[in-house]
Amino acid sequence: xxxxxxxxxxxxxxxxxxxxxxxxxxxxxxxxxxxxxxxxxxxxxxxxxxxxxxxxxxxxxxxxxxxxxxxxxxxxxxxxxxxxxxxxxxxxxxxxxxxxxxxxxxxxxxxxxxxxxxxxxxxxxxxxxxxxxxxxxxxxxxxxxxxxxxxxxxxxxxxxxxxxxxxxxxxxxxxxxxxxxxxxxxxxxxxxxxxxxxxxxxxxxxxxxxxxxxxxxxxxxxxxxxxxxxxxxxxxxxxxxxxxxxxxxxxxxxxxxxxxxxxxxxxxxxxxxxxxxxxxxxxxxxxxxxxxxxxxxxxxxxxxxxxxxxxxxxxxxxxxxxxxxxxxxxxxxxxxxxxxxxxxxxxxxxxxxxxxxxxxxxxxxxxxxxxxxxxxxxxxxxxxxxxxxxxxxxxxxxxxxxxxxxxxxxxxxxxxxxxxxxxxxxxxxxxxxxxxxxxxxxxxxxxxxxxxxxxxxxxxxxxxxxxxxxxxxxxxxxxxxxxxxxxxxxxxxxxxxxxxxxxxxxxxxxxxxxxxxxxxxxxxxxxxxxxxxxxxxxxxxxxxxxxxxxxxxxxxxxxxxxxxxxxxxxxxxxxxxxxxxxxxxxxxxxxxxxxxxxxxxxxxxxxxxxxxxxxxxxxxxxxxxxxxxxxxx
Amino acid sequence: xxxxxxxxxxxxxxxxxxxxxxxxxxxxxxxxxxxxxxxxxxxxxxxxxxxxxxxxxxxxxxxxxxxxxxxxxxxxxxxxxxxxxxxxxxxxxxxxxxxxxxxxxxxxxxxxxxxxxxxxxxxxxxxxxxxxxxxxxxxxxxxxxxxxxxxxxxxxxxxxxxxxxxxxxxxxxxxxxxxxxxxxxxxxxxxxxxxxxxxxxxxxxxxxxxxxxxxxxxxxxxxxxxxxxxxxxxxxxxxxxxxxxxxxxxxxxxxxxxx
Ligand SMILES: Cc1cc2nc3c(=O)[nH]c(=O)nc-3n(C[C@H](O)[C@H](O)[C@H](O)COP(=O)(O)O)c2cc1C
Ligand code: SF4
Ligand code: FES
Numbered sequence: 090x091x092x093x094x095x096x097x098x099x100x101x102x103x104x105x106x107x108x109x110x111x112x113x114x115x116x117x118x119x120x121x122x123x124x125x126x127x128x129x130x131x132x133x134x135x136x137x138x139x140x141x142x143x144x145x146x147x148x149x150x151x152x153x154x155x156x157x158x159x160x161x162x163x164x165x166x167x168x169x170x171x172x173x174x175x176x177x178x179x180x181x182x183x184x185x186x187x188x189x190x191x192x193x194x195x196x197x198x199x200x201x202x203x204x205x206x207x208x209x210x211x212x213x214x215x216x217x218x219x220x221x222x223x224x225x226x227x228x229x230x231x232x233x234x235x236x237x238x239x240x241x242x243x244x245x246x247x248x249x250x251x252x253x254x255x256x257x258x259x260x261x262x263x264x265x266x267x268x269x270x271x272x273x274x275x276x277x278x279x280x281x282x283x284x285x286x287x288x289x290x291x292x293x294x295x296x297x298x299x300x301x302x303x304x305x306x307x308x309x310x311x312x313x314x315x316x317x318x319x320x321x322x323x324x325x326x327x328x329x330x331x332x333x334x335x336x337x338x339x340x341x342x343x344x345x346x347x348x349x350x351x352x353x354x355x356x357x358x359x360x361x362x363x364x365x366x367x368x369x370x371x372x373x374x375x376x377x378x379x380x381x382x383x384x385x386x387x388x389x390x391x392x393x394x395x396x397x398x399x400x401x402x403x404x405x406x407x408x409x410x411x412x413x414x415x416x417x418x419x420x421x422x423x424x425x426x427x428x429x430x431x432x433x434x435x436x437x438x439x440x441x442x443x444x445x446x447x448x449x450x451x452x453x454x455x456x457x458x459x460x461x462x463x464x465x466x467x468x469x470x471x472x473x474x475x476x477x478x479x480x481x482x483x484x485x486x487x488x489x490x491x492x493x494x495x496x497x498x499x500x501x502x503x504x505x506x507x508x509x510x511x512x513x514x515x516x517x518x519x520x521x522x523x524x525x526x527x528x529x530x531x532x533x534x535x536x537x538x539x540x541x542x543x544x545x546x547x548x549x550x551x552x553x554x555x556x557x558x559x560x561x562x563x564x565x566x567x568x569x570x571x572x573x574x575x576x577x578x579x580x581x582x583x584x585x586x587x588x589x590x591x592x593x594x595x596x597x598x599x600x601x602x603x604x605x606x607x608x609x610x611x612x613x614x615x616x617x618x619x620x621x622x623x624x625x626x627x628x629x630x631x632x633x634x635x636x637x638x639x640x641x642x643x644x645x646x647x648x649x650x651x652x653x654x655x656x657x658x659x660x661x662x663x664x665x666x667x668x669x670x671x672x673x674x675x676x677x678x679x680x681x682x683x684x685x686x687x688x689x690x691x692x693x694x695x696x697x698x699x700x701x702x703x704x705x706x707x708x709x710x711x712x713x714x715x716x717x718x719x720x721x722x
Numbered sequence: 723x724x725x726x727x728x729x730x731x732x733x734x735x736x737x738x739x740x741x742x743x744x745x746x747x748x749x750x751x752x753x754x755x756x757x758x759x760x761x762x763x764x765x766x767x768x769x770x771x772x773x774x775x776x777x778x779x780x781x782x783x784x785x786x787x788x789x790x791x792x793x794x795x796x797x798x799x800x801x802x803x804x805x806x807x808x809x810x811x812x813x814x815x816x817x818x819x820x821x822x823x824x825x826x827x828x829x830x831x832x833x834x835x836x837x838x839x840x841x842x843x844x845x846x847x848x849x850x851x852x853x854x855x856x857x858x859x860x861x862x863x864x865x866x867x868x869x870x871x872x873x874x875x876x877x878x879x880x881x882x883x884x885x886x887x888x889x890x891x892x893x894x895x896x897x898x899x900x901x902x903x904x905x906x907x908x909x910x911x912x913x914x915x916x917x918x919x920x921x922x923x924x925x926x927x928x929x930x931x932x933x934x935x936x937x938x939x940x941x942x943x944x945x946x947x948x949x950x951x952x953x954x955x956x957x958x959x960x961x962x963x964x965x966x967x968x969x970x971x972x973x974x975x976x977x978x979x980x981x
Contacts, residue, residue, distance in 0.1 A: 391873065408869070413765025413790050566852065566870070566877030568766050570809075573816035576875040577841040597840065604812025607785055607805060608768045 091368035094376040095258050098250070101367075105246040113150035114193055115171040116140075118180075119234065121158025121320060122313070122352055128181060129155075129166035135185040143189070151193055154243075157321015157356075158313075159234040160475035161221055164204060169234075174216045177202040207471040207493045220472075224491045226453065227477045228461045229277070229437040230314075233321035238356045241363040244324040250369060252443030256332045257377040260443075262292060265336040269439065271447025273459030278304050278315075278395075278432025278537055279612070281458070281525040284439075287429055290419035291337040294427035299339035301330050302404070302423065302430040305346040305353065306388050306395035309508035310559065312539045314463040315433035317475055319346060319353035322437070323360035327383065329436030331374065332443055334381045337429055342381065343404050347388045357385055392509075392563035396611050397422075397430050399565070410565045411611035432537070434463055454480035458524035462535070468504075468542035469496045481522040484514065488542055499544040503627070507536030509556045509563075510616035512623025513549060532623040534616070546697065548645035549628040550635050554582040556620040564613060571614025574605040578621065586646040588709070590636035595625065644706035647691040651707050654695075656681045658703040665695035665704065726797040741788035741799060742770055750801055752788055753810065753830060755817075756853040758899060761862050763789040764854050769830075771809050773800040785809070807834070815839050817851060824849045824902050849904035852877060856896035856905060864945070865889045868896060868917065879905075881917050892921035892935035926956035933957070 092098050118124075118133040136153040145151040159167050164178035170192055177188065180202060191197040203212035204219050213219050227233075236243040244250075256265045270285035291299060303326060307315040319326060330342050344361075346354050361383050364370040372380045386404045388394050394409040401423045403409030414421075422428025438460060442450045451459045458480040464487065467473050471493030478487070484504055488494070495501050503513040506523075512533030514521070521527050525535050543552065561575035578601055584590055602618035609615045625632060634640045641649040654665075654674075661679040666672075673689040676682030684695070684704075696704045723734050728741075728748045735744035740763060745752045755767035765787045774791065775783040775798050785805060800806070814831040819841035821827045831837075852870070856879060860868050867890035871880045881887030892914050897905040907916035911932045914921040921935035933956035943950040955963070 393873075413763075413787060415786065415791050561874050564874040566872070566874045567854070569768055569813050569816055569852075572852070572875055572877065573820055573841075574812070577816060577819060580842045601812065601841075604809055604816075608771065608809045608813055610765055610768065610787075 091366070092375055093368060093373075095254060098254055098375055101242075102245050102251075105242040109243065109246040111150065112152045114152065116151065116153045116188075116193075117156045117169040117171060117234065118153060119157070119159050119165060119167040119169075120155040121162065121165075121317060122350075123158060123162025124165035124167060125352070127162075127165045127179075131182040132166050132168065132180050132185065135182040136189075139185055139189055145189070145193065149193075154237050155239075156236060157233045157238050158317040158475060160230070160317070161472070162475075163473045168202075169216055175214050176204055176216045176219065178204050220493065221474065221476070221491055224482075224486065225476050225478050226461050228441050228450070228453075229325070229434045229463055230318060230322070230475070230477050231441060232325065233317060236322065238321055238323055239359055241324065241360070241367060244322070248444060249324045249440070250328050252440035253328050253331055253369070254375065256335055256443050257375060257379060262336045262338060265332060265443065266292065268447040269336070269442060272438075272442045272450035273447075273454070273457075274435065274438055274442060274450065275458065275525065276432055277434035277438070277462065281535055284431060284435055287419060287431075288333060288336050290417060291339075291427045291429045294420050296427055297338075298341070299337055299427040300423045300429070301334045301337065301339045301342040302400070302428060303330055303342070303344040303433055303436050304395060304397075304400060304430055305344060305350070305433045306392075306400060307347065307350075307433070307537065308390070308392035308395050308563070309537055309539050311467045311541060312465045312508060312537055314465055314475055314538055316350045316353050318433050318437050318463075319344075319350070320356050323353075323357045324364070325437040325440055326357070326433055327360055327364055327370070329431075329439030330383065331370065331381055332439050333429060333431065333436065335379055337427070339427075339429070340380050340382070342383045343386045343423075344383060345386045345388050345394075345400055345404060347390050347394075349390050354385060354387060361385070391565075392559075393565045393611075393613055396613060398611070400430065401428065410567055411613070413568075413610050434538075455522060455524045457526055458535075462523070462538055464538040464540050466492050466540050466542070468540075469499070469544040469547075470494065470542045471496055480524045483520050483522055485519040487523070487540065488519070492542065495542065495544050497544075499546065501542070502545050502547050503543045503549065503552075503624075505533075505541040505543065505552070505556075505620070506539065507534035507619070508539045509559050510534075510613065510619050511536045511539065512619045513543070513552060513627065514623070515627040532619070532626050534619065546643060546645065546693070548586075548641050548643040549624040549631050550582065550585050550641070551643075551645050553620045553624045554579070554586055557582055557617070560613065560617045564617075568608075568610035568614060570605045570608035571610065571617060574601055574609070574614070575617055577601060578605075578618070582621075585632070585635045586641070587648045588635075588639045588646075590639070592636065594636055595629075595632055598625065638708065640708035644693060644696070649709050650691045650693075651686060651709050652684055652689060652691060652693065652696060653705055653707060654682050654684055655703045655705055658701040660701055662700060664698045664700060668694040668698050670694065724793045724795045724797075726793060726795070726799060728799045729801055735793040737793065739793055741772060741774075741786070741791045741793055741797075744793050745772070745788060745799070745801060752801055753833070754789060755826075755830075755851060755901065756855065757789045758855050758859075760899065761855065761858040764858065765790045766852070766854050768813050769810055771806050773803045773806055774798065775800075810834055811836065816841060820844050821848055821851055821902070823847050824851070826902050827851065849902040850879060851902060851904075852879065853901065854879075855899045855901065859895045859899045863893065863895055865891060865893075865941075867891075886919035887917050890917055890919055891937040891941045892916055892919070893938050924954050926959055927954055928959040928962075929956060931956050 120129050133155050140146050166180050168177040168180045198214050205212050232247045266285050266288050274284040275281040305315050393399050394403050396411050398412040399409045418428045454460050461477050461479050463477040503515050505513045528534050557579045561579050564571045564575050566572040605618050606615050634642050644650045659681045666674045673685045674682050733748040753769045756764045770788045772788045773783050811834050814834050817827050818831045819839040822843045867887040868881050897907050923932035924934050924939050925932050939953040942953045
């Protein structure tokens with residue numbers, strides 16, 4: 090039913106809360122994209138049918154709820170039993186009867202399904218005690234995992250649209266902007282521009298037709314925070330956008346979602362329909378007299394479409410290509426009309442800011458980077474996933490406390506932050522507080538919050554090459570420095586990694602990087618040299634080794650590396666022969682093995698599995714001493 | 723009118739115009755490859771970069787493309803700063819690697835002291851520098867028969883799906899605007915061929931010259947809502963007609979020239 094006044098809204102919230110609280114037992118089954126891929130739909134279905142068959146819902150008030158992503162996809166499918174807050178990991182449909190019988194029936198914990206600390210192996214029962222969650226503070230993702238994204242009442246019960254009500258009924262548009270300014274909110278999608286300043290400019294812009302847009306393109310490989318927010322709590326984004334629209338005086342908005350995120354598209358669409366039906370979107374929102382409506386625009390999935398001007402062209406139905414201009418979107422954006430574009434996470438923060446106040450938000454974080462920030466933590470860490478924590482926490486805390494440290498306890502080498510055009514930070518920067526300024530000063534950036542952790546089995550020249558390759562494929566090709574510059578830069582890196590490096594290459598790289606930074610049309614090309622320059626800054630010796638000695642110190646660049654088994658400790662355990670993709674290792678069981686150089690493709694698989702650390706790598710040709718073996722590193 | 727300083731000279735420029743025009747009016751030469759008066763500025767070649775600053779900007783400078791930066795009162799423009807020259811050099815060096823045999827690029831590169839590219843020359847040299855002029859003029863004329871396909875270094879100018887473009891009328895505007903002569907066509911008295919499509923020619927009923935394609939005449943006719951035959955007469959014959967009409971009009975109904 091349509092909610093037509095503030096009082097009516099409060100009543101609807103109270104009713105939703107009562108319903109939520111009437112459930113004595115709630116079984117939350119994560120149905121984010123990660124858990125779904127691991128079979129969580131079947132788990133949810135098993136709970137539903139079993140609860141139904143046993144009459145548990147009517148009898149005992151036991152409910153099943155499918156939620157958005159809990160961020161810990163690596164351990165999925167995840168199931169949380171409320172109110173105890175017990176977290177079960179890697180749950181399959183066949184585990185359902187046991188959970189119902191023991192946990193729901195007798196209040197016992199099913200120990201084999203508990204999360205185990207990767208370092209101590211001790212099981213941890215409660216959600217909040219798991220280090221992965223314990224160190225987090227969630228604002229943008231405040232309700233993800235706790236609510237059914239398809240159930241507006243569930244969202245209302247958890248406070249959704251409370252910020253909107255305060256904005257519409259207690260504040261003028263200027264006061265809303267002031268609240269966001271007090272919060273110190275900066276864009277979560279890239280450059281960290283002040284959200285309040287952007288809004289104020291659009292508010293001032295002349296014209297009655299204005300737009301607010303949500304950037305849900307999220308094309309960085311490995312990043313999934315925006316997708317998770319759109320899937321897991323679409324109402325938080327809607328609420329932020331309605332508040333933003335009220336602040337700038339816009340009556341139309343678009344949520345731009347990439348087509349490869351079908352679940353996000355479906356959830357957002359449903360949220361919009363539900364909100365419209367309840368009077369949270371459309372004419373005269375909640376009886377306040379303010380009109381605003383939203384549409385979904387589906388993006389074709391090019392990385393560059395996330396760039397502001399390209400995204401607007403794409404919504405207009407044109408080719409999604411950046412446009413050079415020196416007029417801000419707040420004056421001339423979508424259809425050349427005043428427009429505010431914000432990232433998904435930025436929008437999700439807005440509702441919380443209006444609910445709790447700008448000062449509350451600003452109390453988190455550092456002097457210039459307020460609040461919390463979501464990160465996708467991936468790579469060689471024990472716990473990977475989606476996290477949110479206050480700005481200013483150290484990289485060490487993120488990687489070692491939340492991430493649980495490096496896989497197999499190998500040495501940490503670098504962390505790449507900021508997406509494909511971010512930079513790599515080495516071990517001596519681990520204690521840096523993570524905020525916009527600090528990351529930029531150190532040659533990286535916040536970007537959208539990607540974090541890729543790398544161990545010692547990583548060649549930094551090869552890493553730079555990887556990002557260059559991605560960017561060269563994603564460059565739209567409109568302007569010369571980016572299109573031709575990336576092509577040539579990649580060429581130089583191919584040469585370095587394949588033993589054709591020449592003296593003077595470093596200088597050529599630096600000169601080209603500067604030309605691209607200065608000359609490119611959009612931020613893609615301008616920031617494309619970051620992965621190169623940051624690795625050059627911190628790992629110059631690796632570049633020199635590739636050029637001067639044709640050696641890859643990490644043993645990753647295949648053309649530059651050969652592998653050999655040190656006979657002494659080899660026990661003939663056969664592990665290496667099992668992983669070698671080309672059968673290049675010979676040896677009988679329990680006898681010393683040998684790598685056949687003519688067959689070996691230097692992939693290093695054997696090196697990574699050998700339990701005796703008896704494989705070493707050498708520069709191709711093998712005349713020099715081993716660069717390093719396992720044992721003494 | 724805005725008053726600005728370009729390379730130390732005070733220049734007046736009409737509001738709403740861009741720095742590039744102001745520079746040229748002031749006699750300051752700025753290299754360009756993607757700019758053309760017939761189409762909107764594009765900002766793709768990046769050769770027209772200049773440094774801008776304002777006294778009140780506290781020494782802070784910004785490098786911008788002059789073809790798109792609007793003139794502003796009080797702006798100080800430096801078209802020859804070190805980083806401007808260096809950026810143009812990198813761009814030309816890169817273009818020379820892409821199009822090592824293209825005279826236009828060779829000449830511009832030489833002006834900036836580059837005889838040979840310092841990068842890896844294109845194994846398949848091309849004359850297309852992707853300035854986008856052809857695509858923009860075709861759009862401007864309302865056909866949008868060609869566009870760009872693929873991204874990054876693989877970007878090419880092509881008709882949709884690389885097939886003979888249906889929207890093409892064979893007007894040759896793309897080939898004429900192309901600064902390097904990359905776009906090939908054949909045009910004879912009966913046929914014209916461009917983008918792998920053949921067009922029948924229309925001969926002017928007065929002089930017999932094959933001056934438009936049938937598709938072109940039909941397109942103009944549809945667009946203007948006039949009979950197709952109107953467009954069969956070639957421009958020069960039409961001008962001659964027009965002149966005759968003007969003379970007649972000038973002579974007035976009595977046949978005497980008005981004084
Ligand atoms: C190549 C490129 C890709 C981008 N991709 C995204 C994206 O996927 N999501 C996003 O929010 N911002 C992206 N941005 C940044 C946007 O241009 C824009 O700054 C941002 O959406 C503004 O929102 P914010 O102020 O809330 O961060 C991208 C920028 C560039 C140059
Ligand atoms: S910098 Fe790259 S992505 Fe941006 S306009 Fe230029 S070619 Fe396109
Ligand atoms: S003329 Fe090409 S970018 Fe300005």
